[in-house]
Amino acid sequence: MSLQLDHVGLKVGQAVIIDGVSLTFERGTMNVLLGPTLSGKTTLMRLMAGLDAPSTGQIKVDGRSIVGVPVRKRSVAMVYQQFVNYPSLTVYENIASPLRVARLPKAEIETRVREASRVLRLDPYLDRLPAQLSGGQQQRTAIARALVKHASLVLLDEPLANLDYKLREELREELPKLFAATGTILVYATTEPAEALLLGGTTATLWQGRVTQIGPTPAVYRRPANIDAARVFSDPPLNEMAVTRQGGEATLPDGRRMPAQLLLPDLPDGAYRIGFRVEDARLAQPSGDIHVFLGKVAVTEISGSESFVHVDLGFATWVSLVLGVHDWEPGAAAGISVDPSRLFVFDPSGVLVRAPNSFAVLSNPVMV
Amino acid sequence: MASITLDHIAHAYPGPPGAAKHYALKPIDHVWRQGRAYALLGPSGCGKTTLLNIISGLVIPSEGRLLFDNRDVTSLSTEKRNIAQVFQFPVIYDTMTVAENLAFPLKNRRMERASIEQRVGEIADLLDLRPVLGRRARGLTADAKQKISLGRGLVRADVSAVLFDEPLTVIDPALKWELRSKLKAVHQALDMLMIYVTHDQVEALTFADEVVVMKDGAVLQIGTPADLFERPEHSFVGYFIGSPGMNFLPASVSGSRAIVNETAFDLGLDYETPALGRRVELGFRPDYARVLATGGVPVTVLRVEDLGRRRLARVAFGSHEAVATLPPDVDIGPGDAAGLHVPPEHLHVFVDELRVLGTAERLRA
Numbered sequence: 090m091s092l093q094l095d096h097v098g099l100k101v102g103q104a105v106i107i108d109g110v111s112l113t114f115e116r117g118t119m120n121v122l123l124g125p126t127l128s129g130k131t132t133l134m135r136l137m138a139g140l141d142a143p144s145t146g147q148i149k150v151d152g153r154s155i156v157g158v159p160v161r162k163r164s165v166a167m168v169y170q171q172f173v174n175y176p177s178l179t180v181y182e183n184i185a186s187p188l189r190v191a192r193l194p195k196a197e198i199e200t201r202v203r204e205a206s207r208v209l210r211l212d213p214y215l216d217r218l219p220a221q222l223s224g225g226q227q228q229r230t231a232i233a234r235a236l237v238k239h240a241s242l243v244l245l246d247e248p249l250a251n252l253d254y255k256l257r258e259e260l261r262e263e264l265p266k267l268f269a270a271t272g273t274i275l276v277y278a279t280t281e282p283a284e285a286l287l288l289g290g291t292t293a294t295l296w297q298g299r300v301t302q303i304g305p306t307p308a309v310y311r312r313p314a315n316i317d318a319a320r321v322f323s324d325p326p327l328n329e330m331a332v333t334r335q336g337g338e339a340t341l342p343d344g345r346r347m348p349a350q351l352l353l354p355d356l357p358d359g360a361y362r363i364g365f366r367v368e369d370a371r372l373a374q375p376s377g378d379i380h381v382f383l384g385k386v387a388v389t390e391i392s393g394s395e396s397f398v399h400v401d402l403g404f405a406t407w408v409s410l411v412l413g414v415h416d417w418e419p420g421a422a423a424g425i426s427v428d429p430s431r432l433f434v435f436d437p438s439g440v441l442v443r444a445p446n447s448f449a450v451l452s453n454p455v456m457v
Numbered sequence: 458m459a460s461i462t463l464d465h466i467a468h469a470y471p472g473p474p475g476a477a478k479h480y481a482l483k484p485i486d487h488v489w490r491q492g493r494a495y496a497l498l499g500p501s502g503c504g505k506t507t508l509l510n511i512i513s514g515l516v517i518p519s520e521g522r523l524l525f526d527n528r529d530v531t532s533l534s535t536e537k538r539n540i541a542q543v544f545q546f547p548v549i550y551d552t553m554t555v556a557e558n559l560a561f562p563l564k565n566r567r568m569e570r571a572s573i574e575q576r577v578g579e580i581a582d583l584l585d586l587r588p589v590l591g592r593r594a595r596g597l598t599a600d601a602k603q604k605i606s607l608g609r610g611l612v613r614a615d616v617s618a619v620l621f622d623e624p625l626t627v628i629d630p631a632l633k634w635e636l637r638s639k640l641k642a643v644h645q646a647l648d649m650l651m652i653y654v655t656h657d658q659v660e661a662l663t664f665a666d667e668v669v670v671m672k673d674g675a676v677l678q679i680g681t682p683a684d685l686f687e688r689p690e691h692s693f694v695g696y697f698i699g700s701p702g703m704n705f706l707p708a709s710v711s712g713s714r715a716i717v718n719e720t721a722f723d724l725g726l727d728y729e730t731p732a733l734g735r736r737v738e739l740g741f742r743p744d745y746a747r748v749l750a751t752g753g754v755p756v757t758v759l760r761v762e763d764l765g766r767r768r769l770a771r772v773a774f775g776s777h778e779a780v781a782t783l784p785p786d787v788d789i790g791p792g793d794a795a796g797l798h799v800p801p802e803h804l805h806v807f808v809d810e811l812r813v814l815g816t817a818e819r820l821r822a
Contacts, residue, residue: 126629225501253501255702307763307765310765366766388641388642389641390641390663393682394742410766414687
């Protein structure tokens with residue numbers, strides 16, 4: 090089966106919620122919708138599921154429009170961020186419910202429920218009611234129900250957002266494998282770039298109801314086609330600055346000028362927006378070096394194995410990633426240096442005009 | 458202004474007669490110092506909320522004493538403990554302005570108007586609330602409302618401690634960065650004892666001077682973020698801190714060598730041979746282990762994960778698996794034979810889940 094969205098749009102009153110989205114999903118593929126809250130991910134999934142009808146455009150399965158076909162007649166399973174279970178049914182019956190509706194033989198139901206509860210580690214809880222489970226167990230029940238259905242389209246809407254991060258780590262790894270075995274079209278919505286990268290497959294970046302880019306996940310990360318895609322695919326946020334090139338010189342936001350050939354080689358005069366990721370922002374000794382931007386440490390965030398140093402430069406706050414656990418005093422003088430070959434350059438309309446051609450090599454921590 | 462002493466604090470719920478007591482919180486002795494920020498971190502059911510409730514006065518511990526400075530407050534009500542609290546969900550007055558909300562705890566204590574204005578201004582500046590001081594709280598976003606709650610928790614300078622119970626739960630993921638930074642800045646700017654409960658390691662490690670890692674009602678380690686990452690005292694801490702967590706491989710240890718599956722790892726230090734019947738594991742972080750084409754411990758690459766800013770390889774040797782960093786310039790993939798390299802200083806030995814030191818380290822300690 091293939092699912093095709095052809096110039097799909099949705100308007101509510103005067104507000105454009107989904108704007109001309111065209112996407113094609115094939116059987117047995119992992120597809121990530123990556124975008125911040127309110128970028129249209131859930132709305133788009135509801136359209137795919139047939140819960141809402143588009144204002145414009147077509148949604149087709151194997152070339153035939155399904156707009157107007159009742160949800161019950163489609164082979165769709167959906168898991169929401171906020172887990173939904175039947176409160177009066179046991180975990181076993183919750184998982185079995187779509188199979189009972191489909192009137193599957195008892196033995197087949199038993200096999201599928203046992204298999205799903207085993208992989209989702211729900212075996213000990215099959216006789217309990219959802220209210221007697223932790224949030225993580227309730228969400229795993231909802232996922233198991235989507236899994237047993239063997240639907241041709243499975244929509245997972247931030248399914249791990251409410252779980253403990255250790256459980257997320259594990260389920261994130263297992264979920265794609267679980268569903269891949271069923272040959273379904275898997276669509277997974279997330280706000281987190283790291284999650285998209287872990288899931289792999291194909292990623293469509295969403296921004297304000299539009300798809301800003303679609304492609305193999307690592308390729309979209311390394312070569313965002315425009316500044317909206319780059320921002321959506323950067324966490325912590327993309328470090329940015331506005332730069333003007335004129336007469337062989339580039340003027341930076343802190344008033345500094347440098348040879349344009351160094352920063353924006355082989356580009357015409359004009360206004361540009363430069364962006365680079367935290368792994369390419371190196372902490373450096375504050376010095377007069379032309380590559381070093383001077384500022385003060387605002388805060389250091391620690392993720393466990395990485396430290397994110399926020400440096401206030403006056404015109405912006407940039408973030409530098411340092412491996413290991415380090416803590417710099419807020420207010421301490423710090424510099425950030427960037428290798429010009431690591432920069433993304435966008436033209437005034439936001440289109441990418443230059444990208445780094447290799448990926449970052451994270452070396453040992455730089456000590457300040 | 459105070460320090461908080463947990464003097465053999467424990468909490469057990471009465472079970473059936475004759476049965477062993479079930480401890481929601483196992484005995485803990487510790488002193489939390491004025492001006493420091495502590496995070497209680499652990500999975501659901503680890504006892505962190507019970508501990509917070511004991512400090513706030515919601516729960517009277519079944520054992521031990523709680524001291525604020527030298528005053529025994531174990532059985533005092535919450536109101537008499539002189540603490541401020543910030544909860545998961547905003548607790549504010551919708552009909553009041555932001556400034557009135559911030560001023561409320563001070564007005565209640567009949568502080569002079571000029572001092573109130575000054576303090577409200579300070580807190581508003583710390584939290585970037587000055588532009589909305591004159592607006593009514595109703596109609597503000599959930600994030601802004603939670604910032605007001607934080608402000609109300611911080612506005613009194615004379616409290617013994619400020620307690621935070623998962624305060625960033627309702628915050629949009631994209632804005633958590635900003636609020637985490639704000640909280641950290643607030644802690645640096647204000648000389649207050651702060652206690653923060655969370656199950657999110659980034660929040661805990663970023664905010665706290667010391668993190669209290671808990672599991673099954675027990676405190677497993679209290680340490681700085683660097684301690685927890687570099688020197689986990691318990692294998693659960695190694696697993697829980699870091700993403701992905703530490704690798705653990707069943708091993709036997711003899712002298713300066715650890716044997717895993719007949720493969721030797723050089724530990725760089727002599728270790729005492731663990732007694733028979735003990736569970737011995739070799740632990741190392743994926744961040745410090747590298748997979749290269751040659752040398753090291755022979756392994757087979759099972760899978761490569763491209764995480765954008767780094768790559769991780771899951772490797773197998775014998776029946777065991779481990780995760781290690783795959784450097785960008787190394788071109789190997791699933792199915793390939795490769796070498797696992799772990800510097801000796803990043804290899805840790807755990808016996809029955811507890812990290813043990815090499816003989817030389819023990820002498821130094």
